[in-house]
Amino acid sequence: MRVFGGITLLLAALCLALPASVGAQMEFSLDEVEDEKPNKPAQKTVEKDAAQEGDLIEQLAAEQAVEGPDEPLPEREETVEEIFAVQQIYALRLKRLELAPSAAFTVNDPYLRHPGLGMAVNYWFTNVLSVGLNFIWYDWGNPLERGTTLVEQIQRSFRLGVPINEWQFGLWANFTYVPFYGKFSMFRKFLFQWDAYLIGGVGLMRTRPIPVFDPEIREFDWNARVSFNVGIGLRIFLTRYLTFFTEFRDYMFLEQFENVNVSPSNRDDPSTWLADSSTFFNNLTVQFGFTVFFPIKFEYRLPK
Amino acid sequence: MMKLAQTTLLRITMAGTMALGLWASDAATSNSSTASAQEVQVTGPLADKPSVMRLRLWRENRLQLEPYFGFTFGDDYSRSLILGAEARYSFLDWLGIGVHGAWAFINLDTDLTRQVRDNGVTTNRNRLSLPSRENFPDQIGQLNWFAGVDVHFTPFRGKLAMFQKVFFDADLDFFIGPAFINISERADTEIFAGPPQFCNPPPDDVGCLESQVARSSRLVIAPSFGVAFTAYFKEFMGIAIRWRAFPFKWNTSGTDEAGPNGDFPDGEINSEDRQREFNQMMSIGFIFVLPPKIKTTDQ
Numbered sequence: 001m002r003v004f005g006g007i008t009l010l011l012a013a014l015c016l017a018l019p020a021s022v023g024a025q026m027e028f029s030l031d032e033v034e035d036e037k038p039n040k041p042a043q044k045t046v047e048k049d050a051a052q053e054g055d056l057i058e059q060l061a062a063e064q065a066v067e068g069p070d071e072p073l074p075e076r077e078e079t080v081e082e083i084f085a086v087q088q089i090y091a092l093r094l095k096r097l098e099l100a101p102s103a104a105f106t107v108n109d110p111y112l113r114h115p116g117l118g119m120a121v122n123y124w125f126t127n128v129l130s131v132g133l134n135f136i137w138y139d140w141g142n143p144l145e146r147g148t149t150l151v152e153q154i155q156r157s158f159r160l161g162v163p164i165n166e167w168q169f170g171l172w173a174n175f176t177y178v179p180f181y182g183k184f185s186m187f188r189k190f191l192f193q194w195d196a197y198l199i200g201g202v203g204l205m206r207t208r209p210i211p212v213f214d215p216e217i218r219e220f221d222w223n224a225r226v227s228f229n230v231g232i233g234l235r236i237f238l239t240r241y242l243t244f245f246t247e248f249r250d251y252m253f254l255e256q257f258e259n260v261n262v263s264p265s266n267r268d269d270p271s272t273w274l275a276d277s278s279t280f281f282n283n284l285t286v287q288f289g290f291t292v293f294f295p296i297k298f299e300y301r302l303p304k
Numbered sequence: 305m306m307k308l309a310q311t312t313l314l315r316i317t318m319a320g321t322m323a324l325g326l327w328a329s330d331a332a333t334s335n336s337s338t339a340s341a342q343e344v345q346v347t348g349p350l351a352d353k354p355s356v357m358r359l360r361l362w363r364e365n366r367l368q369l370e371p372y373f374g375f376t377f378g379d380d381y382s383r384s385l386i387l388g389a390e391a392r393y394s395f396l397d398w399l400g401i402g403v404h405g406a407w408a409f410i411n412l413d414t415d416l417t418r419q420v421r422d423n424g425v426t427t428n429r430n431r432l433s434l435p436s437r438e439n440f441p442d443q444i445g446q447l448n449w450f451a452g453v454d455v456h457f458t459p460f461r462g463k464l465a466m467f468q469k470v471f472f473d474a475d476l477d478f479f480i481g482p483a484f485i486n487i488s489e490r491a492d493t494e495i496f497a498g499p500p501q502f503c504n505p506p507p508d509d510v511g512c513l514e515s516q517v518a519r520s521s522r523l524v525i526a527p528s529f530g531v532a533f534t535a536y537f538k539e540f541m542g543i544a545i546r547w548r549a550f551p552f553k554w555n556t557s558g559t560d561e562a563g564p565n566g567d568f569p570d571g572e573i574n575s576e577d578r579q580r581e582f583n584q585m586m587s588i589g590f591i592f593v594l595p596p597k598i599k600t601t602d603q
Contacts, residue, residue: 110380110416150380154416157433157559158440159425182474184462185356187398191462 090183090193091240092298093124100245102289104136108282111164113146114138118287120174128178134201136285138167143210163257163275165207168222170251172203172229193237200230205251205283209258209274218258218273227253241296247287254278359601360473362536362593363394363458370544372589374406378582381417381444381556384408386585398458402479405451413441432495432503432571433559435512442517443558445489447583450550452483452528464535474535483528483550490558491518494572515573516558526552540596546587553578 104116115138122132140146143166151162180196205227211218231249238244257275266272374386388406395401413421417440424437434440461475493503493515503512530548537543555561561577563570570576 107378153557153559153561154420157430157557157561158420158437159427159430159434160420160423179467180464181468182462182464182471184460184474184476186459189354 091237091243091293092127093130093178093293094127094298096124096298097294098122098124098130098132098291099294100134100289100291102245102247102287104285104287106283106285108284111148111151111162112143112166113148114167114283115140115146116167116170116285118289120291122174122176130176132174132176134172134174136170138169161212161260163209163212163260165209165255165257168206168208170203170205170227172201172227172251174199174201174229176233195235195237197233197235198231199233199247199249201228203227203229205253207253207255209256211258213258213260214262214267214273217267218270220258220273223256225253225255227251235291240298241293243291243293245287245289245291247285249285249287251283251285253281253283255281354601357601359397361397361599361601362461362473362475362542363400364397364599366394367594368392368394368402368591369594370589370591372406372544372546372587374546374548374585374587376408376447376583376585378584379414379556381414382411382446383414384447384585385410385412386587388587388589390589392454392456394456394458397461400456400458402454402456403452404454405449407449408447411446413444417441417444428501431501431512432493432569432573433557435503435516439513439516443490445487445554445556445558448486448488448521450483450485450528452481454479454481454528472535472537474533477532477534477544477546478530479532480527480529483526485524485526485550485552486521487524487554488519488521489555490573491515491520492572492574493518496571524552524554526550534591536591539598540593542591542593544587544589544591546589547584548587549582549584551580551582553580555579556581 098121100118100120100122102118102120104114104118106114106116116136118134118136120132120134122130124130143164147164151164154160154162176197176199178195178197181193182195183191183193185191204224206222206224208220208222209218211220229249229251231247233245233247235243235245256278259273259275263269263272368391370390370392372386372388372390374388376384376386386406386408388404390402390404392400392402420434420440421437424434424440426434426437457478457480458475459478461473463471464474465471491505493505493509493512495501495503495512500510501512503509503515506514506518509515528548528550530546532544532546534542534544555573555577556579558573559577560569560571560573561579562568563572563576
């Protein structure tokens, strides 16, 4: 809980500082607009489209194109030109390092809560592809204190024990791909940029059973399980280097639970303590956090 | 205890100092023309212009009809597959009202229900909660249908690029309102000591086997709220992915869970045994908009 408290305070500090630190991110100066003056005939051809798109810069460019010279324009010719849907992205990721502290909450384990604190490091080798690591720590004291009332209900009402495992940490190597990039306005006043991404990778989970069926005898050590993960995420750019993100991840692994049967004859034999077969386990997790991109500043290589 | 309190105070002080320092340093280096948050604050021909011109009014004075498919999740004993529909009329582009209705056409047992059915143990102590493990799937609570009225609030709208090639308009729709939910639960009953143990009603139900499968339905009024991501592909058509929550109390397991004044177990299945559940569902639907022609703002 102390670590939670410290992280919470740091996040609160960031949030408090945010309104001041994100200022001047969306300044559109006249100079920027005037850069688009050349090549008027080409803009004529996109005038109608610009008006329909509802974009401020495009609209201004279209208006400027109307104010062109009075001499007759040359006859229009149909041209094929590659036009990017997003001309200049608000924040580039290319060749930047991303640090992402986060809080993780398992949403599909009805018996035990698994809150985690995570840290991810990603390197973006293209603007839409990155490779990285993420780490989540789950081991916060006595896990039975995080048990839900459902375990007690099952024991009381159905006379059944529930094998449950605790987790220590998970570590994964991942690829991230960003197919979606967008911008939202709020009440036509504030603009913010966001993207949605797909993530997946391989790694390990360290887990162990909590002795339930013969707790006087059985003790279990931590063991690593091979784990795969896939997920989707949403990242909102607060500045060009600071984002808020949320992810929905499925960390999959083969879990080894405690044997629900206790053999009176060889109760002390550790080889009988675990279930005969492994269970495929989906750890569906929602994560919230911030990412910071390094270097903080960057330059566009292509003209606007 | 005192040491912990001092440490906590120290951390709060450090965090507060950091926030104040960041705010103060930024304020010191900024000037009056700096925008707050990402507010578009410009000079020249763009001054006083809205952040978006020729804004498409996807919702204002339009009727949206949305058939959808959904499923509940996070359920302990039974999850539902849902077919539903929603009609929404927006007075403003960011404010509207809608009605919705849905039918849980299939209820699926969870793995826990199957485990209890296969491995549950009945004794004299838990006979009321589990008269027979084989019939346990018939005693659990299930969702039948629900309907409601929602106020829709859509403050965020924008455009989205996919693979930097295809782009479309999208919005985030927040909604809240009352929901009327029809559920079926195990019918009220009471166990009496034997031998043999029996329940009443139904009269003289030895072993409570009949009471286990006796059902009663009721209508619950509960708050309903959620958020939807909507993307528009045509002026008259879009797609919506929606999360909805409707928390209320019900007896999902059909077991004796509580009694009045802490008297537990009280040997009765009744309203005292209802537990608060955070019921939630996801849905995906297609939106059809009338009139099909869209309008844009003047500027």
